[in-house]
Amino acid sequence: MLAVDNINLSIYHNEILGLVGESGCGKSTLAKLLMQLCPQDEGEILFEGKKRKKSELSTFIQMVFQDPYSSFNPKMTIYDILAEPLLLHKFPKKDLSKEIFHLIGLVGLPKSLASLTPTQLSGGQLQRIAIARAISLKPKCIIFDEAISALDVSVQAQIIHLLLSLQKQLKLTFIFIAHDLAVVKYLSDRIAVMSQGKIVEVNTAHALFTSPQHPFSKKLLSSIIELKK
Amino acid sequence: MNDLLSVQNLSLSISKNGEKFFPVRDVSFSINPSEIIGIIGESASGKTLTTQAILQLLTPNIALESGRILFQNDDILQKNEKEMTAIRGKEIAYIPQNPHSSLNPTQKIGSQITEVLMRHLKVAKKESIALGIQALEKVKIPYPEKCFYLYPHELSGGMKQRVIIAMALALKPKIIIADEPTTALDVTLQKEILHLLKMVHIEHKIGILFITHDMAVASHLCDKILVMYAGEIIERGLTKDIINTPKHPYTKMLLEAVPTLDKDKYHNPLRVTAGTVPQLKQTHTICPFIDRCPKSMLICTKQKPLTFNQKSKVNCWLYDERNTTNRDQKPQKKLPEKEVAGSR
Amino acid sequence: MSLNNLFEPASFSLKEYLVTNKEIKRSIFYKNRYLQIGLGIFFIIFVLSIFAPWLSPYSYKEIHLDQRNLPPCKEFIFGTDDLGRDIFTRVFWGARISFAVAFLSAFFDLLIGVVYGSIAAYSKRYVDEILMRFCDLLNAIPSLLIVILFVVLIGPGFLAIVTAISFTGWVMMARIIRAEVFKLKEANFVLASKTMGASFFTIFFQHIIPNVRFVAIATLMYSIPSAIFTEATLSFLGLGIQAPMASWGVMISDSISALRFYPWRLLFPSVILTLTTFSLNMIGEGLKKHE
Numbered sequence: 001m002l003a004v005d006n007i008n009l010s011i012y013h014n015e016i017l018g019l020v021g022e023s024g025c026g027k028s029t030l031a032k033l034l035m036q037l038c039p040q041d042e043g044e045i046l047f048e049g050k051k052r053k054k055s056e057l058s059t060f061i062q063m064v065f066q067d068p069y070s071s072f073n074p075k076m077t078i079y080d081i082l083a084e085p086l087l088l089h090k091f092p093k094k095d096l097s098k099e100i101f102h103l104i105g106l107v108g109l110p111k112s113l114a115s116l117t118p119t120q121l122s123g124g125q126l127q128r129i130a131i132a133r134a135i136s137l138k139p140k141c142i143i144f145d146e147a148i149s150a151l152d153v154s155v156q157a158q159i160i161h162l163l164l165s166l167q168k169q170l171k172l173t174f175i176f177i178a179h180d181l182a183v184v185k186y187l188s189d190r191i192a193v194m195s196q197g198k199i200v201e202v203n204t205a206h207a208l209f210t211s212p213q214h215p216f217s218k219k220l221l222s223s224i225i226e227l228k229k
Numbered sequence: 230m231n232d233l234l235s236v237q238n239l240s241l242s243i244s245k246n247g248e249k250f251f252p253v254r255d256v257s258f259s260i261n262p263s264e265i266i267g268i269i270g271e272s273a274s275g276k277t278l279t280t281q282a283i284l285q286l287l288t289p290n291i292a293l294e295s296g297r298i299l300f301q302n303d304d305i306l307q308k309n310e311k312e313m314t315a316i317r318g319k320e321i322a323y324i325p326q327n328p329h330s331s332l333n334p335t336q337k338i339g340s341q342i343t344e345v346l347m348r349h350l351k352v353a354k355k356e357s358i359a360l361g362i363q364a365l366e367k368v369k370i371p372y373p374e375k376c377f378y379l380y381p382h383e384l385s386g387g388m389k390q391r392v393i394i395a396m397a398l399a400l401k402p403k404i405i406i407a408d409e410p411t412t413a414l415d416v417t418l419q420k421e422i423l424h425l426l427k428m429v430h431i432e433h434k435i436g437i438l439f440i441t442h443d444m445a446v447a448s449h450l451c452d453k454i455l456v457m458y459a460g461e462i463i464e465r466g467l468t469k470d471i472i473n474t475p476k477h478p479y480t481k482m483l484l485e486a487v488p489t490l491d492k493d494k495y496h497n498p499l500r501v502t503a504g505t506v507p508q509l510k511q512t513h514t515i516c517p518f519i520d521r522c523p524k525s526m527l528i529c530t531k532q533k534p535l536t537f538n539q540k541s542k543v544n545c546w547l548y549d550e551r552n553t554t555n556r557d558q559k560p561q562k563k564l565p566e567k568e569v570a571g572s573r
Numbered sequence: 574m575s576l577n578n579l580f581e582p583a584s585f586s587l588k589e590y591l592v593t594n595k596e597i598k599r600s601i602f603y604k605n606r607y608l609q610i611g612l613g614i615f616f617i618i619f620v621l622s623i624f625a626p627w628l629s630p631y632s633y634k635e636i637h638l639d640q641r642n643l644p645p646c647k648e649f650i651f652g653t654d655d656l657g658r659d660i661f662t663r664v665f666w667g668a669r670i671s672f673a674v675a676f677l678s679a680f681f682d683l684l685i686g687v688v689y690g691s692i693a694a695y696s697k698r699y700v701d702e703i704l705m706r707f708c709d710l711l712n713a714i715p716s717l718l719i720v721i722l723f724v725v726l727i728g729p730g731f732l733a734i735v736t737a738i739s740f741t742g743w744v745m746m747a748r749i750i751r752a753e754v755f756k757l758k759e760a761n762f763v764l765a766s767k768t769m770g771a772s773f774f775t776i777f778f779q780h781i782i783p784n785v786r787f788v789a790i791a792t793l794m795y796s797i798p799s800a801i802f803t804e805a806t807l808s809f810l811g812l813g814i815q816a817p818m819a820s821w822g823v824m825i826s827d828s829i830s831a832l833r834f835y836p837w838r839l840l841f842p843s844v845i846l847t848l849t850t851f852s853l854n855m856i857g858e859g860l861k862k863h864e
Contacts, residue, residue: 022415035768058770070761075783085769152271157486161501179416186488223417228448229473
C-alpha cells in the first residue's frame with residue numbers, strides 16, 4: 001500500500017483547505033511531500049504553474065508542526081529562532097530587530113518574550129512563535145499539521161482567531177490538517193478527505209457536511225460527537 | 230445512604246525547591262454505582278492528580294495536604310501499599326489515557342489478562358483463560374479466542390483500549406476511573422468506546438468517573454459534571470443544567486470556545502477569551518479565574534468565592550444574593566485584546 | 574466598606590506569569606552541590622599541580638640518601654620515599670603528568686569521537702554498520718597489547734602512553750555522539766530549518782552541535798578519569814612513565830613492597846588520584862542534573 005497514492009489536488013490562492021482522515025492515511029506524508037522534505041516517486045508538484053527548486057520553496061510554502069516543544073532548538077532564544085530564517089535569506093542586519101519584534105507583536109505576544117528559550121514558554125505561546133516563524137519569510141501558503149491538537153481548548157480558540165485574522169491581513173493560503181472535524185469545518189473553505197493514501201472527496205465545507213458523497217466521508221461525519229442539549 | 234466512594238476536602242501539595250505549591254485544593258465529590266460522574270478541565274486543572282490520589286498512584290514529590298477518601302466507609306488514603314494492591318483493579322479499576330503504552334509489549338494479551346485474574350481472584354490457569362475470553366467477548370472484540378494469543382502491537386489502538394476495558398471489567402470492580410480514554414484514539418473510534426462504557430455501566434452497575442476536556446463527550450455520557458479550574462471545582466451539577474444553563478464564567482467560556490457544527494467563521498464566530506491557565510502558586514486567597522474573567526468584581530479581588538446554589542452549585546461571587554448587577558448581561562468591560570491578535 | 578461597593582465591576586489587568594532568564598542562569602551553579610564539590614576539588618588539585626613543584630624547595634628527583642623513608646614532618650609534608658625524595662613534590666609532579674594525559678585524551682576524544690560519531694549518524698545504513706563494527710573491533714583489543722605495541726615502536730614513556738590511550742579511547746564518545754545525532758537529525762526543528770533553506774553545514778553547526786555539547790562534556794567526565802587511571806596502571810606495570818619521572822602509578826608501584834613499614838608512601842598518591850577521579854565524576858553528575 002502506498003503512503004500517498006495518485007493524489008490530484010489543486011489549492012487556490014487565499015483559501016483555507018482542510019485535510020482530514022484517520023491516522024495513518026497519509027495526511028502528514030502529503031504535507032512533507034509538499035514541503036519537499038521527503039522524496040517523491042512519481043508525479044509533480046507545481047507552485048503557481050511551475051516546478052520550484054528547493055531554494056525558492058521557502059518563500060512559497062512553510063509549515064507549522066504539531067508538537068510545539070520539538071519544533072524549536074531548545075538552546076536558542078526566541079530572538080535567534082526568528083532571526084534564523086531572515087538571516088538565511090539575507091535580510092539586512094540593521095532592520096533585523098525591528099522585523100523580529102514586529103513579528104512577535106503580530107502573533108499577539110509581548111516583546112519581552114524575545115530573550116526567553118522555548119522551555120520557558122507555554123504550548124500556546126510556542127505555537128504562536130511557530131506561526132511567526134512561518135510568516136517571517138512571507139510565504140504564500142502555510143501548512144498546519146495538527147498544529148492546535150495538542151493545545152488546551154481555550155488556547156485553541158485563541159489560535160483559531162489569530163489564524164483567521166492573519167489570513168485576512170497577509171492574504172495567505174492555509175492547508176489545515178486536523179482530526180477534529182468541527183474545527184476543520186469552522187476554519188476551512190474547502191475540505192479534502194483522505195483515506196489510505198488517496199483523496200476520496202473534495203468539496204466546500206458546507207457541502208461536505210450537508211451532503212457527503214463518499215462512504216468514508218459519511219463514516220467520518222457520523223463519528224462527530226455533538227453537544228447534547 | 231452512604232456513598233460508595235466519597236472524596237472529602239482533598240488537597241494535594243507539591244514541593245519544588247523547598248517551596249510548597251497546591252495543584253489540587255479542597256476537592257470533594259462522591260460516586261455511586263448508579264451514576265457516571267464527569268470531571269471536565271483543561272491542562273493543570275488537577276483532574277488527573279485527583280484520580281491518581283484515589284488510587285494512591287501519585288509520584289513521590291506530591292504529598293497529601295489534607296482530606297479523606299472514603300471507599301465503602303474506609304479511608305483509603307490511610308491504607309498501605311499492600312492493602313491498596315488489593316483495591317486497585319479489583320474494587321476500583323483504572324483505564325489510562327494512552328492504550329499504546331498501557332500494555333506490556335513483550336507479553337501476549339491473554340497472558341496479561343490471566344495474570345491479573347489469577348492474582349486477584351485466586352483461580353487456576355484454565356479457569357482464568359475461560360474468564361479472560363469471556364471478558365473479551367463482553368467488550369465485543371471479534372474472535373476473542375484468536376485475540377487472546379496476539380501481542381499488543383498486532384492490535385489497533387481501538388482494540389487495545391477495548392482489551393484494557395476488558396481487563397478492568399474482568400475483576401468486576403465497583404468503580405471504573407477512565408482518564409480521557411478516547412483522546413489518544415481516532416475520532417471514528419470515540420463513539421464506540423463511549424457506547425461500550427455506557428453499556429458496561431448499565432449492565433454491570435459499575436459507577437464510572439470519567440475525566441475529559443471535551444464537553445460534548447461528557448454531555449452524552451455523564452449524569453453529573455464537575456468543572457475544575459486550576460485545582461478547584463468551580464461548578465458542579467447535573468449534566469443538563471451545566472450544558473444548557475452554565476453559570477460560572479469559565480464554564481460558559483469552555484462551551485463557547487469549542488467550534489460546534491453550527492458555528493461559522495463568518496456568521497457565528499467563536500467567542501474567544503484571552504489568557505491561559507495560571508501557573509502553580511503558593512497561596513490561593515482569591516478566585517483563580519480572576520485575570521481572565523470578563524465579569525470580575527471588586528469582591529473577587531478580596532475574597533475567595535463561596536459556593537452558591539443555583540440549578541448547579543457554582544463558586545462565583547456573581548451568584549451571591551447581595552449582588553444586584555445583572556449576571557447574564559454582556560460583560561461590563563472589554564478585555565485587552567493582547568493575546569488574541571494584533572500588530573504593534 | 575459598604576456591601577454595595579464590593580459588587581462593582583473591578584478593573585483588573587491581565588498579568589503575565591513569566592519566568593525570567595536571569596533566575597534560571599544563576600541557579601545552574603549556585604544550587605548544584607555536585608558541581609560545586611567537583612569543581613572545587615579539581616581546581617585545588619590543579620592549582621597545586623602548577624605551583625607545588627615550582628615553589629617547592631625540593632625538585633622531584635632530588636635525592637637525600639640520609640633522609641630516606643621519613644614519615645610526614647615539618648621539612649617533608651608528605652614524607653620521603655626510599656631514595657629520600659620529597660613525596661609532596663613528586664605527587665604534584667605526577668599530577669601534572671596526569672592532567673597532561675587528561676587534556677590530550679579529551680582532545681582526541683572530541684576530535685575523533687565527535688567527528689566519527691557524526692559521520693556514522695549521517696551515513697547510509699551499511700556505511701554506518703561498517704563504521705560501528707570497526708569501533709567494536711577496536712574496543713575488543715586489550716589495551717595492554719596496544720600499549721606494548723607502541724612501547725615497542727616508539728619506546729616507553731609519556732608519548733607511548735598517550736598514543737595508546739587515545740588510540741581506542743574515543744570509541745565510547747563516538748558511540749554516544751552517534752546516538753545523539755541520530756535522534757537530533759530527525760527532530761522537528763531540524764526539519765523546520767531545512768524548510769527555511771538552511772544548508773547541511775548550517776544545520777549541523779547551529780542546531781546539532783550545540784545540543785550534543787552537553788552529552789559530550791558529560792561523557793568526557795567519565796573518559797578522562799578512565800584515561801588517568803589507565804596511565805596510572807600502565808606506569809604501575811612499568812610500561813609507561815620511567816624513573817626518575819614521577820607518576821602516581823610509578824609511586825604506587827614503588828610503595829607496595831614497603832607498605833607495612835612506610836604506609837604514607839602509598840597513601841598520598843592513592844588519595845590524590847582518587848580525589849581527582851572523584852571530582853571529575855562529580856562534575857559529570859552535576860552537569861547531568863542540570864540538563
